[in-house]
Amino acid sequence: MGEHGAHVLRVAVGADDWRRGPDDAPVTLVEYGDFQCPHCGAAYRVLEELLAQFPGRVRLVYRHFPLMSSHPRALPAAIAAEAAGAQGRFWEMHHLLFENQHALGDDELVEYANRIGLDMERFRADFEGRLNESKIREQLRQGARSGVNGTPTIFVNGERYDGPRTVEALAQAVAAAG
Amino acid sequence: MSALPVGQKAPGFTLPGSPEEPLSLSDSRGKNVVLAFFPAAFSPVCGNELSLFQELKPDFEELNAVVVGISVDGPWAQKAFAKQLNLEMPVLSDFHPHGEVAQKYGVFRDDGVAERALFVIDAEGVIRYSYVSPITENPGADKVLEVLEGLQKGG
Numbered sequence: 001m002g003e004h005g006a007h008v009l010r011v012a013v014g015a016d017d018w019r020r021g022p023d024d025a026p027v028t029l030v031e032y033g034d035f036q037c038p039h040c041g042a043a044y045r046v047l048e049e050l051l052a053q054f055p056g057r058v059r060l061v062y063r064h065f066p067l068m069s070s071h072p073r074a075l076p077a078a079i080a081a082e083a084a085g086a087q088g089r090f091w092e093m094h095h096l097l098f099e100n101q102h103a104l105g106d107d108e109l110v111e112y113a114n115r116i117g118l119d120m121e122r123f124r125a126d127f128e129g130r131l132n133e134s135k136i137r138e139q140l141r142q143g144a145r146s147g148v149n150g151t152p153t154i155f156v157n158g159e160r161y162d163g164p165r166t167v168e169a170l171a172q173a174v175a176a177a178g
Numbered sequence: 179m180s181a182l183p184v185g186q187k188a189p190g191f192t193l194p195g196s197p198e199e200p201l202s203l204s205d206s207r208g209k210n211v212v213l214a215f216f217p218a219a220f221s222p223v224c225g226n227e228l229s230l231f232q233e234l235k236p237d238f239e240e241l242n243a244v245v246v247g248i249s250v251d252g253p254w255a256q257k258a259f260a261k262q263l264n265l266e267m268p269v270l271s272d273f274h275p276h277g278e279v280a281q282k283y284g285v286f287r288d289d290g291v292a293e294r295a296l297f298v299i300d301a302e303g304v305i306r307y308s309y310v311s312p313i314t315e316n317p318g319a320d321k322v323l324e325v326l327e328g329l330q331k332g333g
Contacts, residue, residue: 007320069232069264144234149318150226 007147007160013061016135018090021051021059026178029058030155032065032139032148035077035097036104042165043152044098049167054174062094064136065143065151073104076127078136080109083126084118092116181284181295181308188213188299189282194253195270196260201246203303210243210306210329211299212322215285215292217313219251219259219269227294227316232265234319241326242301246270250277250291285310298325 013019013028031047033040051058066074077097084093096112097104113123143153147160154161154170157177163169182188188211192202203211216227231238231245238245247269251259256269272279272292280286285293296317298307307325311317 007318067226067229067233070229070262140233141237144230144237144319145323147318147320149230149316 009155009158009160010146011142012158013059018062018085018094019059020061020091022056023059025057025059027054027058027174028061028157029174030061030063030158032063032143032151032153034064034066034071034074034151035081035094036071036074036101037067037151038101039165040152041098041101043154044095046165046167046170050170050174053167053171057178058174062090063139063143065140065148065153066136067151075133075136076106076109077104079130079133080113080127082132082136083123084113084116086126086131087118087122089116089118179281179284179286181293181310182282182297182305184305184308186305188297188303188305189279190303191279191282193248193270193272193279195248195256195268196253196265197257197268201268201270203299206244206246207303208301210241210301210326211297212238212243212245212326213283213297213299214245214247215280215283215295215297216247216249217287217291217294219249219255220262227318228265228267228269229263230316230319232263232267234323235266237323238326241323241330243298243326244268248272248279248292250280287313296322298322298329300329 009030047060051060064078066078068075081090081093081097084090093112114120156173161173163173190203192200194200228247245267247267250272252273253271256271260269277286280292285295287293294311294313296309297305300306306329
Protein backbone atom coordinates (compact mmCIF):
# COMPACT_ATOMS: atom_id res chain seq x y z
CA MET A 1 0.00 0.00 0.00
CA GLY A 2 3.02 2.29 0.41
CA GLU A 3 2.18 5.97 0.65
CA HIS A 4 -1.52 5.25 1.02
CA GLY A 5 -0.84 3.83 4.47
CA ALA A 6 -2.85 1.63 6.79
CA HIS A 7 -6.49 2.35 7.50
CA VAL A 8 -7.40 2.76 11.12
CA LEU A 9 -10.69 3.44 12.80
CA ARG A 10 -10.97 7.16 13.52
CA VAL A 11 -13.89 7.01 15.92
CA ALA A 12 -13.43 4.71 18.92
CA VAL A 13 -16.23 2.39 19.95
CA GLY A 14 -18.43 4.21 22.42
CA ALA A 15 -21.61 4.04 24.45
CA ASP A 16 -23.77 5.07 21.51
CA ASP A 17 -22.56 2.19 19.33
CA TRP A 18 -24.64 -0.95 18.81
CA ARG A 19 -22.57 -3.62 20.51
CA ARG A 20 -22.82 -7.35 21.14
CA GLY A 21 -20.55 -9.41 23.32
CA PRO A 22 -18.68 -8.30 26.42
CA ASP A 23 -17.21 -4.80 26.47
CA ASP A 24 -13.97 -6.26 27.82
CA ALA A 25 -13.65 -8.84 25.05
CA PRO A 26 -10.06 -9.04 23.75
CA VAL A 27 -11.19 -8.60 20.15
CA THR A 28 -13.59 -5.99 18.82
CA LEU A 29 -14.93 -6.24 15.29
CA VAL A 30 -16.48 -3.10 13.88
CA GLU A 31 -18.57 -3.64 10.80
CA TYR A 32 -19.64 -0.81 8.51
CA GLY A 33 -22.66 -2.20 6.73
CA ASP A 34 -25.62 -1.49 4.50
CA PHE A 35 -28.80 -3.51 4.98
CA GLN A 36 -29.47 -3.62 1.23
CA CYS A 37 -25.97 -4.75 0.27
CA PRO A 38 -25.85 -8.45 -0.67
CA HIS A 39 -22.22 -8.78 0.44
CA CYS A 40 -23.27 -7.53 3.87
CA GLY A 41 -25.97 -10.17 3.93
CA ALA A 42 -23.30 -12.80 3.31
CA ALA A 43 -21.03 -11.25 5.95
CA TYR A 44 -23.90 -11.30 8.45
CA ARG A 45 -24.02 -15.10 8.30
CA VAL A 46 -20.23 -15.35 8.61
CA LEU A 47 -20.11 -13.00 11.59
CA GLU A 48 -22.90 -14.87 13.34
CA GLU A 49 -20.92 -18.07 13.02
CA LEU A 50 -17.76 -16.36 14.20
CA LEU A 51 -19.49 -15.03 17.31
CA ALA A 52 -20.71 -18.55 18.08
CA GLN A 53 -17.17 -19.89 17.68
CA PHE A 54 -15.61 -17.38 20.05
CA PRO A 55 -18.09 -16.90 22.86
CA GLY A 56 -16.98 -14.13 25.18
CA ARG A 57 -13.89 -13.33 23.16
CA VAL A 58 -15.38 -11.20 20.43
CA ARG A 59 -17.37 -8.02 20.64
CA LEU A 60 -19.25 -7.02 17.49
CA VAL A 61 -20.14 -3.42 16.70
CA TYR A 62 -22.41 -2.41 13.83
CA ARG A 63 -22.16 0.99 12.17
CA HIS A 64 -24.17 2.26 9.23
CA PHE A 65 -22.72 2.86 5.81
CA PRO A 66 -25.73 3.14 3.49
CA LEU A 67 -24.75 3.57 -0.16
CA MET A 68 -27.97 5.40 -0.81
CA SER A 69 -27.56 6.27 -4.47
CA SER A 70 -27.36 2.62 -5.48
CA HIS A 71 -29.37 1.16 -2.55
CA PRO A 72 -32.49 3.27 -2.13
CA ARG A 73 -33.82 1.12 0.75
CA ALA A 74 -30.60 1.19 2.77
CA LEU A 75 -31.42 4.37 4.65
CA PRO A 76 -35.04 3.50 5.55
CA ALA A 77 -33.82 0.08 6.73
CA ALA A 78 -31.13 1.72 8.85
CA ILE A 79 -33.73 4.05 10.36
CA ALA A 80 -35.95 1.05 11.15
CA ALA A 81 -32.99 -0.59 12.92
CA GLU A 82 -32.37 2.59 14.91
CA ALA A 83 -36.06 2.79 15.80
CA ALA A 84 -35.93 -0.82 17.02
CA GLY A 85 -32.76 0.05 18.91
CA ALA A 86 -34.60 2.84 20.70
CA GLN A 87 -36.74 0.05 22.18
CA GLY A 88 -33.72 -2.09 23.01
CA ARG A 89 -34.18 -4.40 20.03
CA PHE A 90 -31.56 -3.27 17.51
CA TRP A 91 -30.01 -6.67 16.93
CA GLU A 92 -33.31 -8.49 16.37
CA MET A 93 -34.14 -5.98 13.66
CA HIS A 94 -30.60 -6.18 12.28
CA HIS A 95 -31.03 -9.96 11.87
CA LEU A 96 -34.44 -9.69 10.24
CA LEU A 97 -33.22 -7.06 7.79
CA PHE A 98 -30.25 -9.13 6.69
CA GLU A 99 -32.44 -12.21 6.40
CA ASN A 100 -34.96 -10.34 4.25
CA GLN A 101 -32.80 -8.07 2.14
CA HIS A 102 -35.09 -8.27 -0.86
CA ALA A 103 -38.09 -7.06 1.10
CA LEU A 104 -37.22 -3.71 2.62
CA GLY A 105 -40.24 -1.64 1.63
CA ASP A 106 -41.87 0.60 4.24
CA ASP A 107 -44.71 -1.86 4.85
CA GLU A 108 -42.29 -4.72 5.29
CA LEU A 109 -40.15 -2.74 7.73
CA VAL A 110 -43.27 -2.05 9.78
CA GLU A 111 -44.14 -5.73 9.62
CA TYR A 112 -40.71 -6.71 10.97
CA ALA A 113 -41.14 -4.25 13.83
CA ASN A 114 -44.44 -5.89 14.60
CA ARG A 115 -42.91 -9.36 14.38
CA ILE A 116 -40.30 -8.60 17.03
CA GLY A 117 -42.94 -7.20 19.31
CA LEU A 118 -42.14 -3.51 19.30
CA ASP A 119 -44.44 -0.84 20.64
CA MET A 120 -45.88 -0.06 17.21
CA GLU A 121 -47.13 3.40 17.93
CA ARG A 122 -43.71 4.45 19.06
CA PHE A 123 -41.99 2.62 16.19
CA ARG A 124 -44.17 4.34 13.61
CA ALA A 125 -43.48 7.74 15.11
CA ASP A 126 -39.73 7.12 15.22
CA PHE A 127 -39.65 5.65 11.73
CA GLU A 128 -41.71 8.43 10.20
CA GLY A 129 -39.66 10.98 12.13
CA ARG A 130 -36.49 9.48 10.56
CA LEU A 131 -34.97 8.72 13.92
CA ASN A 132 -31.18 9.12 14.05
CA GLU A 133 -30.84 9.89 10.36
CA SER A 134 -28.10 12.39 11.15
CA LYS A 135 -26.24 9.79 13.23
CA ILE A 136 -26.48 7.34 10.31
CA ARG A 137 -25.12 9.89 7.85
CA GLU A 138 -22.38 10.88 10.25
CA GLN A 139 -21.31 7.23 10.58
CA LEU A 140 -20.96 7.11 6.80
CA ARG A 141 -18.87 10.29 6.74
CA GLN A 142 -16.61 9.17 9.55
CA GLY A 143 -16.40 5.67 8.13
CA ALA A 144 -15.19 7.03 4.80
CA ARG A 145 -12.51 8.96 6.68
CA SER A 146 -11.40 5.74 8.35
CA GLY A 147 -10.92 4.11 4.96
CA VAL A 148 -14.25 2.38 4.52
CA ASN A 149 -14.30 1.98 0.73
CA GLY A 150 -17.39 -0.15 0.30
CA THR A 151 -19.58 -2.48 2.24
CA PRO A 152 -19.07 -4.43 4.27
CA THR A 153 -15.83 -3.15 5.75
CA ILE A 154 -14.65 -4.77 8.94
CA PHE A 155 -12.11 -3.42 11.41
CA VAL A 156 -10.38 -5.85 13.75
CA ASN A 157 -9.23 -4.07 16.89
CA GLY A 158 -9.27 -0.78 15.02
CA GLU A 159 -7.44 -1.85 11.90
CA ARG A 160 -9.10 -2.41 8.56
CA TYR A 161 -9.36 -6.07 7.67
CA ASP A 162 -8.76 -6.65 3.97
CA GLY A 163 -8.70 -10.46 3.96
CA PRO A 164 -11.39 -12.83 2.73
CA ARG A 165 -14.68 -12.64 4.57
CA THR A 166 -14.89 -16.31 5.40
CA VAL A 167 -15.33 -17.84 8.82
CA GLU A 168 -11.89 -19.51 8.57
CA ALA A 169 -9.98 -16.38 7.58
CA LEU A 170 -11.76 -14.18 10.09
CA ALA A 171 -11.26 -16.76 12.83
CA GLN A 172 -7.53 -16.58 12.12
CA ALA A 173 -7.60 -12.79 12.29
CA VAL A 174 -9.49 -12.97 15.59
CA ALA A 175 -7.05 -15.50 17.01
CA ALA A 176 -4.10 -13.34 15.95
CA ALA A 177 -5.64 -10.18 17.42
CA GLY A 178 -6.26 -11.51 20.88
CA MET B 179 4.56 5.14 -17.50
CA SER B 180 4.25 6.76 -14.10
CA ALA B 181 1.59 9.04 -12.76
CA LEU B 182 2.20 12.79 -12.84
CA PRO B 183 3.56 13.79 -9.45
CA VAL B 184 2.48 16.38 -6.93
CA GLY B 185 3.50 19.93 -7.83
CA GLN B 186 3.01 19.54 -11.58
CA LYS B 187 0.53 21.59 -13.52
CA ALA B 188 -2.47 19.41 -14.33
CA PRO B 189 -2.82 18.91 -18.11
CA GLY B 190 -5.99 20.46 -19.50
CA PHE B 191 -8.64 18.47 -21.36
CA THR B 192 -12.12 18.64 -22.79
CA LEU B 193 -14.12 15.40 -22.92
CA PRO B 194 -17.70 14.28 -23.56
CA GLY B 195 -19.55 11.89 -21.30
CA SER B 196 -22.31 12.16 -18.77
CA PRO B 197 -24.00 14.62 -18.57
CA GLU B 198 -24.64 15.83 -22.11
CA GLU B 199 -22.26 18.79 -22.29
CA PRO B 200 -18.54 18.18 -22.77
CA LEU B 201 -16.52 19.20 -19.74
CA SER B 202 -13.18 20.98 -19.63
CA LEU B 203 -10.83 20.92 -16.70
CA SER B 204 -10.62 24.70 -16.98
CA ASP B 205 -14.39 24.94 -16.26
CA SER B 206 -13.54 24.06 -12.70
CA ARG B 207 -10.83 26.66 -12.16
CA GLY B 208 -11.40 28.17 -8.72
CA LYS B 209 -12.51 24.81 -7.36
CA ASN B 210 -10.54 21.77 -6.32
CA VAL B 211 -11.03 18.82 -8.63
CA VAL B 212 -10.79 15.19 -7.67
CA LEU B 213 -10.01 13.34 -10.87
CA ALA B 214 -10.84 9.66 -10.46
CA PHE B 215 -9.54 7.49 -13.29
CA PHE B 216 -11.00 3.99 -13.36
CA PRO B 217 -10.36 1.03 -15.64
CA ALA B 218 -13.86 0.31 -16.94
CA ALA B 219 -17.47 1.22 -16.41
CA PHE B 220 -19.62 -1.50 -14.80
CA SER B 221 -16.90 -3.41 -12.96
CA PRO B 222 -18.29 -3.78 -9.43
CA VAL B 223 -15.32 -2.24 -7.68
CA CYS B 224 -15.56 0.90 -9.79
CA GLY B 225 -19.18 1.25 -8.94
CA ASN B 226 -18.30 1.19 -5.31
CA GLU B 227 -15.65 3.84 -5.71
CA LEU B 228 -17.84 6.33 -7.54
CA SER B 229 -20.89 5.45 -5.42
CA LEU B 230 -18.84 6.25 -2.36
CA PHE B 231 -17.83 9.61 -3.81
CA GLN B 232 -21.48 10.23 -4.64
CA GLU B 233 -22.50 9.63 -1.00
CA LEU B 234 -19.83 12.08 0.11
CA LYS B 235 -20.94 14.84 -2.24
CA PRO B 236 -21.85 17.22 0.61
CA ASP B 237 -18.39 16.70 2.12
CA PHE B 238 -16.69 17.47 -1.16
CA GLU B 239 -18.86 20.55 -1.62
CA GLU B 240 -17.89 21.77 1.82
CA LEU B 241 -14.27 21.41 0.77
CA ASN B 242 -14.86 23.38 -2.46
CA ALA B 243 -14.23 20.28 -4.52
CA VAL B 244 -15.90 18.50 -7.39
CA VAL B 245 -15.36 14.85 -8.25
CA VAL B 246 -14.95 13.87 -11.89
CA GLY B 247 -14.85 10.22 -12.96
CA ILE B 248 -13.00 9.29 -16.14
CA SER B 249 -12.36 6.10 -18.11
CA VAL B 250 -11.77 5.03 -21.70
CA ASP B 251 -15.37 3.86 -22.11
CA GLY B 252 -17.51 5.55 -24.75
CA PRO B 253 -19.91 8.37 -23.91
CA TRP B 254 -22.98 6.12 -24.11
CA ALA B 255 -21.49 3.66 -21.68
CA GLN B 256 -20.72 6.54 -19.31
CA LYS B 257 -24.29 7.79 -19.49
CA ALA B 258 -25.66 4.33 -18.76
CA PHE B 259 -23.15 3.79 -15.97
CA ALA B 260 -23.94 7.12 -14.33
CA LYS B 261 -27.64 6.44 -14.61
CA GLN B 262 -27.43 2.97 -13.12
CA LEU B 263 -25.50 4.23 -10.10
CA ASN B 264 -27.46 7.49 -9.85
CA LEU B 265 -24.23 9.45 -10.12
CA GLU B 266 -24.62 13.20 -10.25
CA MET B 267 -20.94 13.81 -10.92
CA PRO B 268 -19.51 14.06 -14.44
CA VAL B 269 -18.28 10.72 -15.80
CA LEU B 270 -16.07 11.48 -18.77
CA SER B 271 -15.24 9.43 -21.80
CA ASP B 272 -11.54 9.30 -22.68
CA PHE B 273 -12.47 7.23 -25.70
CA HIS B 274 -11.28 9.22 -28.69
CA PRO B 275 -8.37 9.56 -29.15
CA HIS B 276 -8.25 6.49 -27.00
CA GLY B 277 -6.87 7.15 -23.51
CA GLU B 278 -5.31 10.45 -24.49
CA VAL B 279 -6.02 12.13 -21.17
CA ALA B 280 -4.96 9.06 -19.19
CA GLN B 281 -1.69 9.17 -21.14
CA LYS B 282 -1.16 12.83 -20.32
CA TYR B 283 -1.58 12.01 -16.64
CA GLY B 284 0.70 8.99 -16.90
CA VAL B 285 -1.97 6.47 -15.96
CA PHE B 286 -2.63 4.66 -19.24
CA ARG B 287 -1.97 0.93 -19.06
CA ASP B 288 -0.50 -1.39 -21.67
CA ASP B 289 -3.77 -3.31 -21.74
CA GLY B 290 -5.60 -0.27 -23.07
CA VAL B 291 -7.45 1.03 -20.01
CA ALA B 292 -6.68 3.64 -17.38
CA GLU B 293 -5.18 2.76 -14.05
CA ARG B 294 -7.33 3.14 -10.97
CA ALA B 295 -5.82 6.48 -10.06
CA LEU B 296 -6.73 9.54 -8.05
CA PHE B 297 -5.52 13.10 -8.53
CA VAL B 298 -6.41 16.13 -6.47
CA ILE B 299 -5.99 19.30 -8.52
CA ASP B 300 -6.18 22.55 -6.61
CA ALA B 301 -8.03 25.70 -7.59
CA GLU B 302 -4.99 26.97 -9.50
CA GLY B 303 -4.72 23.77 -11.52
CA VAL B 304 -1.76 22.26 -9.68
CA ILE B 305 -1.66 18.57 -8.78
CA ARG B 306 -1.67 18.23 -4.99
CA TYR B 307 -2.20 14.48 -4.67
CA SER B 308 -1.42 11.64 -7.05
CA TYR B 309 -2.07 8.00 -6.32
CA VAL B 310 -2.31 4.82 -8.36
CA SER B 311 -4.21 2.09 -6.59
CA PRO B 312 -3.87 -1.64 -7.24
CA ILE B 313 -6.31 -2.08 -10.11
CA THR B 314 -8.75 -4.29 -8.22
CA GLU B 315 -8.68 -2.19 -5.06
CA ASN B 316 -11.12 0.59 -4.42
CA PRO B 317 -8.88 3.33 -3.00
CA GLY B 318 -11.65 4.86 -0.91
CA ALA B 319 -12.01 8.54 -0.10
CA ASP B 320 -10.03 9.02 3.10
CA LYS B 321 -6.75 10.26 1.67
CA VAL B 322 -8.44 12.54 -0.81
CA LEU B 323 -10.55 14.10 1.94
CA GLU B 324 -7.46 14.55 4.06
CA VAL B 325 -5.64 16.36 1.23
CA LEU B 326 -8.66 18.60 0.58
CA GLU B 327 -8.94 19.40 4.28
CA GLY B 328 -5.27 20.38 4.24
CA LEU B 329 -5.85 22.66 1.24
CA GLN B 330 -8.78 24.30 2.98
CA LYS B 331 -6.63 25.06 6.00
CA GLY B 332 -4.13 26.67 3.64
CA GLY B 333 -1.76 23.70 3.39
